[in-house]
Amino acid sequence: MIEVSEIYKNLPGLETPRLTLRKVTMGDLEDMFAYSSDEEVTRFLRWGPHRAVEETESYIREVMREYKEGKDGPWGIEYKETGRMVGSIHLMAISAQHSKAQIGFVLSRSYWNRGLMSEALTRVLEYSFESIGLNRIEGFCLVDNRAGIRVMEKSGMKQEGVLREYLFQKGTFRDFGVYSMLKRDYEGGRAAGQVMVGRGREALAPTTELPCQLCARAAWGAKNDTCCR
């Protein structure tokens, strides 16, 4: 596996049909503040909304320091058509020992529901398994956050369960769904032609058929949508 500090120091540019994933720079301040200050965008997140541009500025400074030190740092998501930075996607907590990492993502509201984050996540999963050589990517998502869950499902991640009252977030204890993809899932999906970068929705990985951990009925997004959520 590549040295973790090298991954962040040399975070590579990744291309998808509509997006360029690349390091965040101070030139992104205006675009990043626009979505980070949007209450609707940050509703399900642990942070935000940013109340002043200085908050975003200090976050970008921290990110730039982290790249430099090889400690952490997200990809900024640039929308090719306009050259604007429309969100970010983050491979966090990379563990060389356990060969795993955690995914996080956020997108500006005016770009929602066009398949952009699924496109970005699919590319990051590909990079994680093929270039870094990780064995497991996991994602934690508030159970109410249907869009966040759907993005992970569409990218082929599987629901593992629900962590009940896992975090005290924005004034209340919140349940989080746990999602993951293993290298062997990824390779199985590839073999079955389900990798979707640059392809249409018909090529998407099927949604998980695991039962919901709370009501034991069909999972979110399953055809027979009878889950308690």
Ligand SMILES: CC(C)(COP(=O)(O)OP(=O)(O)OC[C@H]1O[C@@H](n2cnc3c(N)ncnc32)[C@H](O)[C@@H]1OP(=O)(O)O)[C@@H](O)C(=O)NCCC(=O)NCCS
């Ligand atoms: C989650 C987020 C990144 C999704 O980005 P996106 O580019 O709109 O995602 P996609 O277009 O690839 O997919 C969204 C899917 O969620 C579905 N969706 C959106 N809102 C939904 C809702 N309220 N209920 C059910 N499904 C919903 C869409 O219909 C789409 O599924 P489909 O393609 O099967 O129709 C974006 O909504 C966002 O930034 N939200 C705020 C930050 C956040 O929640 N991050 C994730 C933390 S786990």
